[in-house]
Amino acid sequence: MAEEELPGVLILDIGGTHGVLENLAALLKKHFHLITMKEFLGNKEEMSKKIQSIFVFECRPTIDRELLESLPNLKVIGNSGVGVDHLDLKMISSFGVKVTNTPHAVADPTADIGMALMLASARRLVEGNVFNFPG
Secondary structure, eight states: OOGGGSOEEEESOBSTTTSBOHHHHHHHHTTSEEEEHHHHHHTHHHHHHHEEEEEEBTTBSOOOHHHHHTOTTOOEEEESSSOOTTSOHHHHHHTTOEEEOOTTTTHHHHHHHHHHHHHHHHTTHHHHHHOOOOO
């Protein structure tokens, strides 16, 4: 499928401090035409028609009324995290846009860390690690 046929997805950037991780961007490019915020702001008139989705990574880009009003073909906002507290769901739904997230994406790793911390605490592993044995 040619890039022009793929649905346009707005992202903040690729790489850098707050952009989508490069390996994740490579995966997204197989299914979407990625449009960075810089590209969008540089040519709003043309790009706004292509964007059907926004991929929110680390709470960016910020979703506000002005952005939603500038994207007439927006259908869905995909959040790459568990919570959606940073999104105004009522305002977003007033534009007829759906919001998705990944509620179970970090459930197992969170449980693993919790168990590791409890075991480390119960067995005093941190203290034992810094203890200097004579010899």
